[in-house]
Amino acid sequence: MAKGKIVVDIDKCKGCELCITACRHGVIALAPAGRANVQGYRYLEVIHPERCTGCAMCAQMCPDAAITVWRESGKGKA
């Protein structure tokens, strides 16, 4: 069971990939080419939810505040 969970607000995402550079666990990737959100951008998808540790580094880098992160309780807020 993963220690963390992330949810992406797909329609706010602009596919800039900054979050992907911050994720060390390969949890997230851009959607396959040809799939776009309401803004016309390829958006972020969670491809390996089981690897998520809830470190919230992706959210630290998101310029669009589109990522919400949960972590197992017992650890402080990032």
Next chain:
Amino acid sequence: MEMKIVAERTKLWADKPSPYCPGCGHGIVHRIVCELLEEMGLADNCVFMAPVGCSILAYTFLNVDVCQPAHGRTPAAATGIKRYRPDTFVVSYQGDGDLAAIGTAEIVHAASRGENITTVFVNNAIYGMTGGQMAPTTLPGQKATTCPDGRDVKAGMGYPIRVCELLRSLGGVAYLARTTVHDAAGAIQTKRAMRKAFETQVRGEGFSLVEVLSPCPVNWGMGSLEALRFVGENMTAYYPPGEFKVSGAEV
């Protein structure tokens, strides 16, 4: 298993997409400012002073009071608000064209008077809103629409201005730091420095400024990841991150 939220969109960020280009550092800096205003309980009593530049669009999606002065005059208008209502928390947000070019006189004198405001200075080494012209902070050799062969410091284009080093000697400056947002560690460091700057204003110690090195992938003609590398390798080499002044004393 019980999970709790460790990161989410702040309530000061309206429920709509930000107006900035993909990969723009303004979004990260706006988010950090909003998170701090919320965490420190300053949001209800805050005036966000927007500059002329891309971040003029802050008022379209931030749920804070925003004032929009003339180009470069953000510190002057912030001075007026802070002096008339000293209980107001004033965040003066400026870009490099606004602060280091047309607004050089305003920022130098606001700093020298020790106005009790916090300036967030986003340095992306280019004029973003007007289409990628050379800014005072454009690196030597960096291309822009007005220096298509790269900035040539010997050909009358001058040297890039290091704003923190310029302001360091001024007596009114209480807190001065430079950070980057090219990686998550830098973003966390930026939040830490900005918290110190905000606390400096809350304590009434004087002028505080945090310079943030930020990517502008569209006007640099790069992909977002290439732009992050440019900030991490080229910009930090010319503009070394770190704290310059804390509580009025040089570090």
